[in-house]
Structures are given as C-alpha cells and as structure tokens.
Amino acid sequence: xxxTIFRRALFPRATTTTFSFSSISSSAHASPxxxxxxxxxxxxxxxxxxxxxxxxxxxxxLFPHGFTPPQxxxxxxxxxxxxxxxxxxxxxxxxxxxxxxxxxxxIIHILxxxxxxxxxxxxxxxxxxxxxxxxxxxxxxxxGKKCKVFRALAETYRVCDSxxxxxxxxxxxxxxxxxxxxxxxxxxxxxxxxxxxxxSTCIDLIVSASKIRGCxxxxxxxxxxxxxxxxxxxxxxxxxxxxxxxxVHIFNELMLSFHxxxxxxxxxxxxxxxxxxxxxxxxxxxxxxxxxxxxxxDMEKAEKVWEELRGKGLNPDIVGYNTLIGGYxxxxxxxxxxxxxxxxxxxxxNGSFVTYxxLIGGYxLCGDYDSAMLLYNDMRRKGFNPNSLIVDSLVRILCGKRSVxxxxxxxxxxMKNADFVVSESSYQLLIEGxxxxxxxxxALTLQAxxxxxxxxxxxxxxxxxxxxxxxxxxxxxxxxxxxxxxxK
Numbered sequence: 001x002x003x004t005i006f007r008r009a010l011f012p013r014a015t016t017t018t019f020s021f022s023s024i025s026s027s028a029h030a031s032p033x034x035x036x037x038x039x040x041x042x043x044x045x046x047x048x049x050x051x052x053x054x055x056x057x058x059x060x061x062l063f064p065h066g067f068t069p070p071q072x073x074x075x076x077x078x079x080x081x082x083x084x085x086x087x088x089x090x091x092x093x094x095x096x097x098x099x100x101x102x103x104x105x106x107i108i109h110i111l112x113x114x115x116x117x118x119x120x121x122x123x124x125x126x127x128x129x130x131x132x133x134x135x136x137x138x139x140x141x142x143x144g145k146k147c148k149v150f151r152a153l154a155e156t157y158r159v160c161d162s163x164x165x166x167x168x169x170x171x172x173x174x175x176x177x178x179x180x181x182x183x184x185x186x187x188x189x190x191x192x193x194x195x196x197x198x199x200s201t202c203i204d205l206i207v208s209a210s211k212i213r214g215c216x217x218x219x220x221x222x223x224x225x226x227x228x229x230x231x232x233x234x235x236x237x238x239x240x241x242x243x244x245x246x247x248v249h250i251f252n253e254l255m256l257s258f259h260x261x262x263x264x265x266x267x268x269x270x271x272x273x274x275x276x277x278x279x280x281x282x283x284x285x286x287x288x289x290x291x292x293x294x295x296x297x298d299m300e301k302a303e304k305v306w307e308e309l310r311g312k313g314l315n316p317d318i319v320g321y322n323t324l325i326g327g328y329x330x331x332x333x334x335x336x337x338x339x340x341x342x343x344x345x346x347x348x349x350n351g352s353f354v355t356y357x358x359l360i361g362g363y364x365l366c367g368d369y370d371s372a373m374l375l376y377n378d379m380r381r382k383g384f385n386p387n388s389l390i391v392d393s394l395v396r397i398l399c400g401k402r403s404v405x406x407x408x409x410x411x412x413x414x415m416k417n418a419d420f421v422v423s424e425s426s427y428q429l430l431i432e433g434x435x436x437x438x439x440x441x442x443a444l445t446l447q448a449x450x451x452x453x454x455x456x457x458x459x460x461x462x463x464x465x466x467x468x469x470x471x472x473x474x475x476x477x478x479x480x481x482x483x484x485x486x487x488k
Contacts, residue, residue, distance in 0.1 A: 144185025329362025
C-alpha cells in the first residue's frame with residue numbers, strides 16, 4: 001500500500017525558496033546606524049574585567065540610558081565566548097533597554113554555539129511570542145516564510161559564527177508550541193540551501209506530524225525530509241551529497257505510528273524500506289513488527305521475526321518477550337507463553353507487570369483459575385498491583401467456574417490491598433451473579449458501593465435485580481424496579 005495520494009493531498013511539492021544568511025533584505029531589521037565603537041569597547045571591557053558585583057553598577061553609571069539594539073548585539077558578540085555572561089548581559093539589557101529581534105537572535109546564536117539548549121529554546125519561544133505572535137489572531141497564517149525569528153537568525157548567522165544546530169532549536173521550540181506548519185516550511189528552506197537538521201530533530205518533527213495530522217502525514221513528512229518519491233530519490237545528485245540519512249530510530253517511530261493505527265501493511269512497508277536503506281533494525285524494531293503480527297493473530301510470522309532476531313545475535317529485551325507472550329496468550333496458547341516466561345528468568349530478565357497481565361489473562365481465557373491465581377499471587381509478592389483488567393478476568397472466571405461468593409471475597413481483598421481504579425464491569429459481573437443466586441442483600445450492598453464510585457446502574461443491573469427478586473418471590477420489589485427503569 002502506498003501513501004502517494006495522501007502525500008499529494010496533504011503535503012504538496014515544496015516550491016524552491018532561497019534565502020541568504022548574509023543578504024536577506026528587510027527594512028524592518030536593518031540597523032538604523034552603526035554602533036558607537038567606544039561605547040561597545042567600554043562595555044565589553046567592563047563586562048570582561050570587572051567583578052560580577054561591580055560590573056552592572058558600572059554599566060548603569062556610564063550608560064544610564066541603556067544601549068541601542070545594534071550596540072547590544074555588538075557587545076554580545078564581544079563576549080560571546082562566555083555564554084553565561086552573555087545571557088546575564090542580555091537579561092540586564094532587557095530590564096534597562098528596549099529589546100530587539102536582532103539582539104534576541106545574537107544571544108540565541110551564542111547559547112546555541114555553547115550547547116545551552118534549554119536556555120536557547122526559552123529565548124526562542126519568548127522571541128516568537130513577542131515578535132511573531134503578539135497581536136496576531138487565529139485567522140492569520142503563521143508560516144516559516146513569515147517567521148521573523150527565523151529570518152533574524154538567518155541574517156545574523158554568519159556574523160555570529162553560528163552552527164546549523166540553532167535551527168534545530170528553532171524547530172524544536174516551534175514543535176513544543178504546537179506550530180507544525182512553520183517547522184515544515186523552515187526545513188524546506190534550509191534544505192534548499194543544503195542545510196540539514198539533526199536526525200533527532202527529524203524524529204521529533206515526524207512524531208509531531210503523525211500526532212497532529214495522522215500517521216500518513218507523518219510518513220509523507222519523512223519522505224520529503226529525506227528526499228524520496230515513489231521512484232526513489234527526487235534528485236539522485238542530491239542523494240550523493242546529502243548527509244541526512246534516516247536511522248533506525250526514525251524507522252521505529254514510523255512503524256510504531258502505523259502499528260498504533262492498526263495498519264499492518266504500512267508497518268511492513270516501512271520495514272522493507274528500512275532494509276533497502278541498509279539500516280540495521282534493533283531489538284525494538286523487531287518487537288514492533290512482532291507486535292503487529294501478534295495483534296493480527298499471525299503467530300507464524302511473529303515466530304519467524306523472533307527467530308530472525310535471535311539469528312542476528314540480538315538479545316531480545318523485555319519488550320520483545322512480552323510481545324510474543326501476549327500473542328500466544330491471546331490465541332489460547334498460554335503454555336508457550338509460560339515457556340518464554342521461564343526462559344526470561346534463565347536469562348536474568350525479571351517479568352514486568354505486562355508479563356503477568358498477559359499470562360493471567362491467558363489462563364483466565366483458558367479457564368485455568370488455579371494457574372491464574374498462582375501467577376496473581378506471585379505478581380503481588382513481587383510488588384505489582386493488579387489493574388482493573390486483571391481483576392475483571394479473575395472475577396469473571398470465579399463467577400463462572402467457582403462461586404460468586406468466592407469472587408466477591410477476591411474482589412474485596414483486591415480492592416483493600418491494591419490501589420487501582422475499579423471498573424464498572426467487575427461490579428456488574430458480581431451483582432448479576434449475586435442476584436442469580438438470590439443473594440439480594442449482598443447485591444444491594446455492592447450496588448451502593450458501585451454508586452459511591454460514580455457508576456450509575458444500567459439496564460443490565462436493573463434486569464439482574466428484577467430477575468433476582470422474582471426468583472425469591474418478591475414480585476412487588478421487582479415491579480417497582482421495573483417502573484423505575486422505565487422512568488429513566
């Protein structure tokens with residue numbers, strides 16, 4: 001299956017947009033006059049040679065009116081080898097002078113060069129809010145081409161002797177602000193100048209695109225970022241010179257996105273693309289592919305993937321084991337799951353909560369209460385608390401195979417000894433069983449407890465009580481409940 005139609009509809013071919021780091025013309029960003037050389041030199045000297053307690057009072061004494069935006073940028077460049085001091089000076093100027101977009105861009109470059117990622121992103125977001133989003137309403141389109149912060153960073157890039165990492169920080173900041181479209185525009189413009197973002201930033205971009213616009217859109221973003229089309233690379237000369245190569249983590253995110261949406265064919269397509277790209281899958285890659293096959297109940301293919309993983313010399317992790325165990329338990333082959341669980345122990349891997357959830361659910365599905373309870377007790381001894389799914393499964397098998405009283409006792413103990421959110425289905429199972437056995441007092445007590453948890457009685461609960469009262473000959477109460485149910 002191909003996503004060509006989705007790509008053409010949602011992600012049209014980018015038009016080439018060129019820009020220059022040294023020649024973007026914008027009268028709004030042009031410096032009104034060259035900064036005073038003596039003032040800049042004096043300020044740099046004070047910042048460099050004075051002690052921290054005296055430098056700020058000295059600056060206020062000599063420059064009571066603060067600095068012009070060009071002076072601020074030049075002073076920042078003079079102390080750029082000290083990012084901490086540069087940031088303190090920038091914050092000082094914002095308190096005593098008017099902040100400018102170019103001074104923001106200069107300090108962002110300095111922090112990016114010093115790999116002060118968090119502080120740089122904080123200033124990028126502040127600049128975007130102040131210069132790009134302030135006063136803009138929701139109807140105005142905020143694109144990468146109109147992003148003033150991006151243009152300022154491009155204009156000051158060379159004079160600040162910056163690195164492309166600064167644009168990664170810009171993209172990451174925009175993604176954290178839920179501004180996806182400007183990110184895509186900026187990546188296109190950077191690529192038009194043969195400037196490529198880091199693989200980790202690509203992952204964040206693709207993941208955000210998948211979450212916001214769906215997995216196919218995320219896949220189309222990936223294909224454009226890495227230069228693919230249906231016939232291969234768009235520009236084969238560019239392929240030779242391009243340093244941006246998808247890694248295993250990017251392929252894993254793509255497969256995971258399609259897997260979450262139940263698109264097995266696309267999981268397989270991404271897997272094939274990963275192999276063709278000579279990218280070696282890791283244990284997590286195999287786990288995702290196995291999970292897709294297991295949820296499709298195709299255990300034969302899942303087993304082949306497992307064998308290939310082992311054949312490659314990769315040690316399966318807890319995720320891989322849990323994936324295959326869950327697949328076996330869902331189709332009733334819980335003994336095979338148990339064998340894998342024992343193998344985990346021999347390899348020094350302790351079972352996780354998910355391991356127990358799969359195995360207990362598998363034994364309940366097979367009607368093997370004793371084995372399910374052995375695992376349940378083992379899980380509790382190891383400090384794992386049950387969830388509502390496990391409790392539901394055990395209550396169901398107790399009500400069906402043993403006795404409702406035993407199921408009610410287990411339910412009460414589970415609620416007392418564990419902190420979990422009780423599901424409505426457990427209450428309903430027990431109330432139906434109690435009413436069926438004529439234990440109306442116990443059923444009413446449980447229904448009151450159920451109401452205290454915020455669950456309102458549904459038609460099945462009403463029917464259970466009506467049938468229960470009819471069984472013990474209390475037709476008046478049964479009729480009252482029937483009228484009450486009709487009035488709701």
